[in-house]
Amino acid sequence: MQNPDVLVIGSGIAGLSVAIKVAQRFPDRQCVIITKQESAESNTRYAQGGIAVVSNFAHDSFEAHIADTLSAGDGLCNRAVVAHVVHQAPERLRELMDAGADFDRDESGALILGREGGHKADRIIHSKDVTGLNISTALLERVKALPNIHVLSHHVAIDLITSAEVDKGGVHNTSCVGALVLNLNTGRIKPYIAHNTVLATGGVGQLYDTTTNPLIATGDGIAMAYRAGVRISNMEFIQFHPTAFYDPGSNPAFLISEAVRGQGAYLRNGAGERFVFRYHVDGELACRDIVARAIASEIERTHEPCVYLDCTDIPADTLGRHFPNIVQTCLAKGIDITTDYIPVAPAAHYLCGGIDVDLKSMSSIRNLYACGECSNTGLHGANRLASNSLLEATVFAHNCFEDISTSLDAQRKRPAIPTCDSPGDATYDSDDVVTLEKKKQQLQKLMTRYAGIVRSDQGLQHAELQIADMIKEFLQGGADKVHAPVWYEARNMLTCASLIIKQSIRRKENRGGFYNRSLEQSHVLT
Secondary structure, eight states, X not given: OOSOSEEEEOOSHHHHHHHHHHHHHOTTSXXXXXXXXXXXXXXXXXXXXXXXXXOOTTTOOHHHHHHHHHHHTTTOSOHHHHHHHHHHHHHHHHHHHHTTOOOOBOTTSOBOEEOOTTOSSOOEEOSTTOHHHHHHHHHHHHHHTOTTEEEEESEEEEEEEEEEEEOTTSOEEEEEEEEEEEETTXXXXXXXXXXXXXXXXOOOGGXXXXXXXXXXXXXXXXXXXXXXTOOEEOTTOEEEEEEEEOOTTOSSOOBOOHHHHXXXXXXXXXXXXXXXXXXXXXXXXXXXXXXXXXXXXXXXHHTOSOEEEEOTTSOHHHHHHHOHHHHHHHHHTTOOXXXXXXXXXXXXXXXXXXXXXXXXXXXXSBTEEEOGGGEEOSSSTTSOOTTOHHHHHHHHHHHHHHHHHHHHHHOSSOOOOOOOOOOEEOOOOHHHHHHHHHHHHHHHHHHHHHSSSSBOHHHHHHHHHHHHHHHHHHHTTTTTSOOOHHHHHHHHHHHHHHHHHHHHHHOOSOBTTBOBGGGTTTSOOO
16 A cells, blocks of 8 residues: 555554544545554553543643643743643543543542642543553554554655645645655665655654663654754753663663652652752652752762662552552562662653644644654643643644545545655665664764753754764765665654754753753753
């Protein structure tokens, strides 16, 4: 199926939701999902936390959820977008349940509501500590039941295909008509031509040497969109999760959900002291950017490699009931969390910016949509409120579906779409692959050092020069040639790294997840 009606790149909650809704609404239309590994591998499946939805109106309200989101976003959220997402949340949650996603309930059958950092009310709905995995599994089962969805695993989109035209007023309009796709099993590159293309490719966590993101999170969709001339914003706002299990060399790092702190766990330094209140009045339940910076500051102050999460005051049966995956994984690592402290440190976790989209999920060029972490919707601003990401993905996936539906309804026949020939087969040179992997590691160390939790003018300027040299050297290999998959991945990582550095340099005030030590007089940690 090389000419689908809808081409979806990515198989997380956003991409799967769009494909399912389009396939159900238009059983005579075809959807293709492109995914780098198995369809189950996505950022979604690693989401331990939950989905933020106002459901207990006796103790919570839409207005309170909106206020918490705006506060976390540190003045850079689009208020209209925030209100839209929060009000849509109950209906989108119901759809996930209808699709087969199960969430924790008490003995009476009522949803169990948790609280995480930045939330002033209990509104986080979980499925134990594997919420993302359970949602992903339910959606993939629905995909399998729809014959007009074709999932191509082990396929990599390497570039978007665009078509330009000039209207009667002399305005140049660019449309996306699909993507060039590399089949990892055969090495063949083929064009997939589509009426509508949806980027749902996740974030950029693998640009850092410690991240909770899977190996596939290399910024592919953002980089492809940038090369196609799409607007990209807010790349400087990288959210570092405060509590990843400290295990040097582990990739991805195992996440210790914020919900554990919501349940009553404490952060302690090597001396056993609770230290976060020295940095913020809300302590362990302050927003993630504040807690991550507090931990980074404590690590710098004490010269220790990590801090510790103390769960020992939480009853063992509560830990086992709510966090079975965390309990078992920590046990496998030699930590009994009912009696032992968990070694933790911040890790790159979530990108708050990305491909600029409107409320319909449409990018700045026609027929190209973006949803999920690769998009910049205006919801998160400078810092994502905990558990708003799965919510954002499902709301904007629905908006994307509605706009695509309008487009497909209006098509009485297939429009003329330009053809695109295959550029050839990918080549695999083992020496080149080893060299490229080393270059990726070099980039990860550079980004961690100069574009991490705390940055500086001098460090950013140094990183900009280093990355420019890396890009120049990299492109000498020939951007017009056909390469091994790691070449395309490295190119995307370099593109996103350059965007993060350049947009960090342009940011002249500290907000949310962006903190430049050289600007600390403008917006101090509060």
